[in-house]
Amino acid sequence: xxxxxxxxxxxxxxxxxxxxxxxxxxxxxxxxxxxxxxxxxxxxxxxxxxxxxxxxxxxxxxxxxxxxxxxxxxxxxxxxxxxxxxxxxxxxxxxxxxxxxxxxxxxxxxxxxxxxxxxxxxxxxxxxxxxxxxxxxxxxxxxxxxxxxxxxxxxxxxxxxxxxxxxxxxxxxxxxxxxxxxxxxxxxxxxxxxxxxxxxxxxxxxxxxxxxxxxxxxxxxx
Amino acid sequence: xxxxxxxxxxxxxxxxxxxxxxxxxxxxxxxxxxxxxxxxxxxxxxxxxxxxxxxxxxxxxxxxxxxxxxxxxxxxxxxxxxxxxxxxxxxxxxxxxxxxxxxxxxxxxxxxxxxxxxxxxxxxxxxxxxxxxxxxxxxxxxxxxxxxxxxxxxxxxxxxxxxxxxxxxxxxxxxxxxxxxxxxxxxxxxxxxxxxxxxxxxxxxxxxxxxxxxxxxxxxxx
Numbered sequence: 272x273x274x275x276x277x278x279x280x281x282x283x284x285x286x287x288x289x290x291x292x293x294x295x296x297x298x299x300x301x302x303x304x305x306x307x308x309x310x311x312x313x314x315x316x317x318x319x320x321x322x323x324x325x326x327x328x329x330x331x332x333x334x335x336x337x338x339x340x341x342x343x344x345x346x347x348x349x350x351x352x353x354x355x356x357x358x359x360x361x362x363x364x365x366x367x368x369x370x371x372x373x374x375x376x377x378x379x380x381x382x383x384x385x386x387x388x389x390x391x392x393x394x395x396x397x398x399x400x401x402x403x404x405x406x407x408x409x410x411x412x413x414x415x416x417x418x419x420x421x422x423x424x425x426x427x428x429x430x431x432x433x434x435x436x437x438x439x440x441x442x443x444x445x446x447x448x449x450x451x452x453x454x455x456x457x458x459x460x461x462x463x464x465x466x467x468x469x470x471x472x473x474x475x476x477x478x479x480x481x482x483x484x485x486x487x488x489x490x491x492x493x
Numbered sequence: 494x495x496x497x498x499x500x501x502x503x504x505x506x507x508x509x510x511x512x513x514x515x516x517x518x519x520x521x522x523x524x525x526x527x528x529x530x531x532x533x534x535x536x537x538x539x540x541x542x543x544x545x546x547x548x549x550x551x552x553x554x555x556x557x558x559x560x561x562x563x564x565x566x567x568x569x570x571x572x573x574x575x576x577x578x579x580x581x582x583x584x585x586x587x588x589x590x591x592x593x594x595x596x597x598x599x600x601x602x603x604x605x606x607x608x609x610x611x612x613x614x615x616x617x618x619x620x621x622x623x624x625x626x627x628x629x630x631x632x633x634x635x636x637x638x639x640x641x642x643x644x645x646x647x648x649x650x651x652x653x654x655x656x657x658x659x660x661x662x663x664x665x666x667x668x669x670x671x672x673x674x675x676x677x678x679x680x681x682x683x684x685x686x687x688x689x690x691x692x693x694x695x696x697x698x699x700x701x702x703x704x705x706x707x708x709x710x711x712x713x714x715x
Contacts, residue, residue, distance in 0.1 A: 380677060382684075415713055422714040428691065453698065454691045455602060462604075462691060465684035469650065469676045473710060476675065481712035488695060490703035491637055492644040 273297040274443070275338035277331050277354060278346030280311050283370065286416025287343065287408070288315055288326050293419065294446040297324045301334030308334070318419070335361040341368055341443055343408075344394070348373040351390055355397050362402050366436045368443075369394045369460075370408040372467040380472040382465045391460035395432060405431035405440045406460040407451070409467050412474075412483040425485025427451040428466075430459035452488060495519040496665070497560035499553050499576060500568030502533045505592065508638025509565065509630070510537055510548050515641065516668040519546045523556030530556070540641070557583040563590055563665055565630070566616070570595040573612055577619050584624050588658045590665075591616045591682075592630040594689040602694040604687045613682035617654060627653035627662045628682040629673070631689050634696075634705040647707025649673040650688075652681035674710060 274291060276284045279300030288298045292315070300315075302308030308328030316326045327337075335342050335358050342365050346354050351371050355362075371390040375381040387393040391406035398404060407429045415421055427444045429451050431437050437453055444451040454463060466486060474482040496513060498506045501522035510520045514537070522537075524530030530550030538548045549559075557564050557580050564587050568576050573593050577584075593612040597603040609615040613628035620626060629651045637643055649666045651673050653659050659675055666673040676685060688708060696704040 381680065412713075418713075424711045424714045452691075452695055453700065455694055458603065459687070459691060462684050462687035465681070466688075469674075469681060469684060470710070472677055473674055478675065479710075483713045485711045485713075487709050487711050488692070488701075489646045489707045489709050491634075491640075491705045491707075492646045 273339045274341040275299045275301055275334040276343045276345055277301040280308050281345060282413035284345040285315060286413050290416055290447050292324045292326045293319055295324050296446060298326045299334040299337040300328040301331040305330035305333060332361055338365060341366050343368040343370060345370050352397060355394055359398055367394060367402060367404045368440055369404055369406050372409050372464045374468060380468050382468050389460035389464050392457045395457050403433035403436035405436050406463060407440050407444055409464050410470060410486055415483050423449045426487045428454040428463045430454040430457060430463060432457050495561045496563040497521045497523055497556040498565045498567055499523040502530055503567055504635035506567040507537060508635050512638055512669050514546045514548045515541055517546050518668060520548045521556040521559040522550040523553040527552035527555060554583055560587060563588050565590040567592050574619060577616055581620055589616060589624060589626045590662055591626055591628050594631050594686045596690060602690050604690050611682035611686050614679045617679050625655035625658035627658050628685060629662050629666060631686050632692060632708055637705050645669060645671045648709045650676040650685045652676040652679060652685060654679050
């Protein structure tokens with residue numbers, strides 16, 4: 272399996288590339304500058320054991336075209352819509368996995384949701400119903416992703432209007448050794464994306480004795 | 494300390510009354526019918542050891558007046574605004590703790606948020622800035638609350654525009670033996686309230702091997 276990570280040269284994208292490649296999933300990192308993406312891909316590959324899957328780097332269009340089916344979008348929210356406009360033709364027949372959180376400018380402890388309600392819904396409106404958009408992986412700390420000696424302290428809530436695509440993304444995400452849950456249609460992204468600034472607030476807070484918090488779904492205590 | 498629970502004759506209200514009284518907090522259950530509220534209060538008291546604090550029952554107005562400072566609102570969303578309109582005079586000088594989730598009619602796996610963005614924000618708009626509104630306790634299962642042999646498998650995310658009131662509610666909630674976190678201003682309720690239908694979806698789902706799920710904030714794994 273080969274996936275693309277658009278905006279894959281940022282911290283979240285790099286961490287996901289490391290984790291997916293280690294789990295045997297080939298990754299094509301997409302960047303605005305394909306040469307830089309290729310250099311970062313090489314650096315990441317060097318951090319992995321020799322039996323890990325390959326990480327390559329290309330420009331965003333090339334990476335999208337190289338993906339078998341799943342294209343993860345990991346750009347800052349300010350670049351969210353413009354990136355999708357540019358990639359729309361290359362996304363035909365693929366699934367967009369939107370991990371973008373619309374953090375408020377100047378205050379990462381708050382969201383500033385787009386008029387559609389969430390980044391996932393904005394992406395779905397922009398790409399049209401033919402290209403399924405799935406929101407996932409919003410709440411995992413980039414620092415945790417890059418710390419390969421740690422397991423991921425966060426369950427993944429997966430949402431989007433296509434149930435079939437949700438199931439495929441849940442299967443993909445579970446390769447990272449995390450639990451992933453079907454959290455319903457795209458509207459649930461209004462909640463799921465907004466969990467991230469609450470976690471950021473806790474990470475910053477002196478009253479909370481740890482950083483890089485995650486959330487987990489818990490069964491009843493007995 | 495004496496708190497009121499408005500709509501306290503419902504499952505969530507009853508569960509909270511049991512837990513708070515067991516923790517030493519006097520509770521006045523408010524119901525539309527004060528006689529029925531008093532009868533339910535008596536039933537609840539009988540389930541508790543003799544050293545528990547008292548649970549009384551009154552009509553909603555009487556219960557609000559009897560609260561020292563904290564008034565918990567636990568009515569169905571359909572009664573949310575009308576209840577607050579009626580209680581507004583009695584709420585002067587108190588803190589409203591809004592635990593109401595605007596579940597979509599006919600589909601508890603979704604929210605249908607009011608125009609203000611969340612129940613907490615609607616309450617704050619309705620009551621005016623003089624009466625602080627704090628959102629909390631949205632995500633705890635009523636079944637879990639009533640199962641007194643179980644601890645509560647859910648951290649409590651507390652939000653609202655008054656930091657001072659948030660701190661007081663965090664202190665109150667911690668009496669239940671749960672962790673409570675400062676989740677920011679009232680806008681965070683758009684996220685926190687919407688976690689409940691996601692948990693309800695997981696509880697119903699055959700793919701999830703447990704019901705009465707909670708969420709917890711997790712430090713990094715090591």
